Amino acid sequence: MAAQQVLTHIGGYAYKVDDLSKLTRFLCLGAEGGTYYVTELQLKKENAQCISRLIEAGRGNEVVQTLVDFSVSGRTAKQNGLMFAMAMCARQSVDPDTQRMCYENLHLVCRIPTHLFTFIGHCEALSEGTGWGRAHRRAIANWYTRFGETPGSAKRLAMLVTKYKNRNGWSHLDVLRLAHPKPDKDNGLAGIFKYIVKGFDEATELLQESNANLLAYFQAVEDLKAQRDPQNVNVTGLAEIIRQHRLVREHVNTALLQFPEIWEALLEEMPMTAMIRNLGKMSAIGMLAAGSKYEEMIVEKFKNKEVLKKARIHPFNVLVALNTYSKGAGDLGSLTWTPNVAILEALDDAFYATFKFVEPTNKRYLLALDVSGSMWWGTVNGCRSVQPGYAAAALSLVTAATEEHCDFIGFSGELVPLAINPEMTVSEVEAVVRSVPMGGTDCSLPMVYAMEHNKLYDVFVVYTDCETSGIKYTPADKLREYRQHSGIADAKLIVIGMTSNGFSIADPDDPNMLDMPGFDSNGPQVMKDFIGGSITEGRAVHPSRDDQMDVETN
Structure with a gap:
């Protein structure tokens, strides 16, 4: 028995979930238990x-060092848990050393204003009515003044405060009035703070004296956000300003987004995730007409394997974007568009092309798919453009294409093998799944199947819609029984309820069980981290992503 294992009530052994493991769960899943919520x-x-x-x-x-490590290495799919944990260390800690270390490392966890505003909001909620103490004010002030410590970093702050002007009920003006940072006039920060508090006109004189480059940058931002008569816009000049100062969409007045030339300038530096998110908007203004140079520009990006690899987009998220774009209308708002056929084909090709960029876990898998008719009704909670059955088919195909050892079964009257292979398309996998007679979904049966057939698996994954029926055994008990039977002490079970808002199958005291009610763009990374051990052991490293993959629909 390993030192970290404990005796269970059925006589076997399981890994203990200690408080540090629960902290890791909280950071990765948003909860101490074994459930990831969309x-x-x-x-x-x-x-x-x-x-x-x-x-x-x-x-x-x-605790603080764990938060810093997870932030710097990008181990969390979502950032809210990190900011909340930092707020607890800052405002709930009775240990002055913990509070000091938290504040000293604030800039490493709160890398952009969105993070900072979220942290401040959590601090306010945790210590309502206590005001800002000296240590809190100094730490927040230091977050801003750090940008004056190295040459060129003031320009970075100028970009951040203009791109992320306000979030979560907080603005830079609110924060500066409470934190009272004291800038050095010569490094440009005084001009930036004046711009935030007093506006461009008041900051002009100070910036003329101290930093002409910052003045030019703020002038460019003002030019792009100014209200104009659409009939009298120098679109070519504004597009050149975007290129010269590397401005982003958040800097641009919404009224200017009706002009293809503006989008063309933005696309030159726009990350692929953001480009995919804006396909609907660009099509809605008629920019992506068949045979246009803009169509060619976007298709070329989707065909460029190096661009796809650098973007680190999971195939499932490309497929979600494809489905959303193909519908020609968003789930929210009133935006509609005519999908471009060449772009649809390029997205479909990109889905399969990104298989090779998925890093294999080198584990042995048994994937169990719900084949009931309800898998083809409604949509996935977290991906409203995709049906549960289609999502399960796509995710199964990705596993088949990236993992050497994987088997597939369907919940029919009994568990039946599914002939899924990496050479298939999603539609072909869907046809295989639909051909199986329907049966109840019992999440304990995959482990029973593995024991009856003496199969060795490291990971069991169940794809269902919402409900499980006819459960004969507790999945947690059958998983523990399988571990004893196979000798694989850390065999894992993931249950994904595609349309569910919440269910409880995973034993919260078992670090190798995970419930996933719903499935969103972060789902593939959460699964990978769980399977790789980072959620319980803090091992895996992956880049953090602030962009979501949904096509913009409002």
Whole structure:
């Protein structure tokens, strides 16, 4: 028995979920238990009692170091849990060393204003009515003044404060009035703060004296956000300003987004995730007409393997974007468009092309698919353009294409093998799944199947819509029984309820069980991290992503 294993009530052994493991779960999943929720939970200190216990045990610095490590290496699919945990260390800690270390490392966790505003909001909620103490004010002020410590970093701050002007009920003006940062006039920060508090006209004189480059940058931002008569716009000149100052969509007045030339300038530096998100808008203004240079520009990006590799887009998220774009209308708002056929084909090709960029886990898989008719009704909670059955087929195909050892079964009257191979298309996988007679979904049966057939699997994955029926055994007990039977002590079970808002199959005290009610663009990374051990052991490293993959629909 490994040192971290404990005796279970059925006589076997399982890995213990200690408070540091619960902290890792909280950061990766948003909850201490074994459930990843698509929708953001309203976080309260009761959601992260492990943090309080660790601090009380004198391990507060270990908590902060964990937060920094996870932030710097990008191990969390979502950032809210990180900011909440930092707020607990800053405002709930009774240990001054923990608070000091938290504030000293604030800039490493809050890398952009969105993070900072989220952190401040959590601090306010955790210590309502207590005001801003000296340490809190100094730490927030230092977040801004750090940008004056190295040459050129003031320009970075200028970009951040103009791109992320306000989030979560906070603005830079609110924060500066409370934090009172004291800038050095010579490094440009004084001019930036004047711009935030007093506006461009008031900041002009100061910037003329101290930093002409910043003045030119703010002038460019003002030019792009100014209200204009669409009939009297120098579109060519504004597009050149975007290129010269490397401005982004958030800098541009919405009224200017009706002009293809503006989008062309933005596309030159736009990340692929953002480009995919804006396909609907660009089509809606008639920019992506068949045979146009803009169509060619976007198709070429989707065909460029190096661009796809650099973007680190999971195939499933490309497929979601393809489905959304193909519908010609968004789920929210009133935006409609005519999909461009060449772009649809390029997106479809990109889906299959990105298979080779998925890093294999080199684990042995058994994927069990719900084949009931309800898998073809409604849409996935978190990906409203995709049906549950189609999502399960696509994710199964990605596994078949990237993992050497994987088997597939369907929940019919009994478990039946599914002939899925990496040479198939999603439609062909869908046809295989639909050909199987329907049966109930019992999440314990994959482990029973593996034991009856003496199969060795590291990971069991169940794809269903919402409900499970006819459960004979507890999945947690059958998983533990399988571990004893096979000798694979850390065999894992993931249950994905595509249309569910919440269910409870995973044993919260078992670090190798995961419930996923719904499935969103972060889902593939959460699964990979869980399978690779980073959610319980903090091992895996992947780049953080602030962009979501949905096509913009409002």
